[in-house]
Amino acid sequence: MKPAMLIRSCTLALTTAVFSGAVLAQAWPSKPVRLLVPFGPGSGTDTIARVVADGLSESLKQPVVVENREGAGGLVGTRAAMTMPADGYTVVAISNAFLIAPQLFKAAPYDPTRDFTALSKVAAMPMTIVVGASSPFRTMKDLIDYIRANPGKASFATSGKGAQSHLEIEYIKQQLRLNAVDIPYKSTGAAIGDTISNTVTFYMPVFPPVASNVASGKLRALAIGAPSRLPALPDIPTYIEATGIANYVPTSWFGYVVLAGTPAEAVAKLDQGIAHAATLPRVRDKIQGVGANMSVAPSREFAAEIRSEAEKWSKLINELGLRTE
Incomplete structure (x- = not known):
């Protein structure tokens, strides 16, 4: 092949490769x-x-x-x-x-x-902490003060060892130096029922499954996981307000x-x-x-x-x- 033709062939091949690469890059997703x-x-x-x-x-x-x-x-x-x-x-x-x-x-x-x-x-x-409507605890401070005064007597419902509902409470316990007993449940419904009846002292689920019971007065929410109070739930303090744990928004x-x-x-x-x-x-x-x-x-x-x-x-x-x- 003549030098001029070789140069043209190489140039064409290089141009084609570059063009093909550009097309492939632009094609995602194909x-x-x-x-x-x-x-x-x-x-x-x-x-x-x-x-x-x-x-x-x-x-x-x-x-x-x-x-x-x-x-x-x-x-x-x-x-x-x-x-x-x-x-x-x-x-x-x-x-x-x-x-x-x-x-x-x-x-x-x-x-x-x-x-x-x-x-x-x-x-x-947002995660919340709820107690039964007939619970003596009106605020998170009430609950924390009780747990501090009665180590090992308060119990909390969870979805099982290592579930987020369990770990978040363990984190609060660690930060505030509290002692409460973990009671694992197989279903959210069972945990809610036993919280309403005060069989367990408190529960920390996400808010949606307990929203209707909070609205109807069967459960009392003591804290909500948000940077500031939610407009739809203005009476529920944030965890930062309720626990004093800095930057805690579960x-x-x-x-x-x-x-x-x-x-x-x-x-x-x-x-x-x-x-x-x-x-x-x-x-x-x-x-x-x-x-x-x-x-x-x-x-x-x-x-x-x-x-x-x-x-x-x-x-x-x-x-x-x-x-x-």
């Missing part, structure tokens, strides 16, 4: 995106994921398919996600359990800060991650798409309809929250000796 939910249909994580998937699909102009992989407190689904390519086509819906599980179980196959890249947080449900939140190593373009488009979904009135209405509040944090801010909360749970779980094989 197929449907899987939104993997590590919990069963109907769970809070699942319900919110399905609502967000609708808005995300609109932004990406590709179908977003929700796939449930439940089991072992979210470990089954997370393990499945880790076997998939880090190409942005698998997004994982997460909640606080995503950070708690690897601290509880030595066999957990992932590190939430090393193995995943944060996208956005979209919603949160919530059950919902967000999204992808595998570490996912291309930056895919991360950016997914993050933008989730942010877009959160602005849609139909998405906001449905999220608020299940008792959650919009609590949007973009990827960098959410990543910082994940690191901070993971460190908190790791320290607490190790100090309590709850880590298992």
Whole structure:
């Protein structure tokens, strides 16, 4: 081949390669995106994921398919996600359990800060502390004073060892040097019933399941997980007010991650798409309809929250000796 022809051929090949790369970069996503939910249909994580998937699909102009992989407190689904390519086509819906599980179980196959890249947080449900209407405790101070004066006599309902409802109370106990007894329940309904009847002294669930009982006067809410008092619940003090624990805002939140190593373009488009979904009135209405509040944090801010909360749970779980094989 003549030198001039060789130069033209090489130039054409290089131009084609650059053009093809640009086309490929612009093409993401070129197929449907899987939104993997590590919990069963109907769970809070699942319900919110399905609502967000609708808005995300609109932004990406590709179908977003929700796939449930439940089991072992979210470990089954997370393990499945880790076997998939880090190409942005698998997004994982997460909640606080995503950070708690690897601290509880030595066999957990992932590190939430090393193995995943944060996208956005979209919603949160405030946690509350409730007592029965006939309980003598009118305020959080009343309850704290009683526990201090009667160590080991007060009891609290939880969803089981290592559940967020358990760990949050253990955190309060640690911060305020309190001694109260954990009573695990298999269902929220049973825990609510025994709190109403004063069989247990208090309970710390997310607010939506107890909202109707608080409104009807069967339960009394002593604190709410929010930075400031909620307009809809102006008489319920925040945990910061009620306990004096600085910056303590316990919530059950919902967000999204992808595998570490996912291309930056895919991360950016997914993050933008989730942010877009959160602005849609139909998405906001449905999220608020299940008792959650919009609590949007973009990827960098959410990543910082994940690191901070993971460190908190790791320290607490190790100090309590709850880590298992």
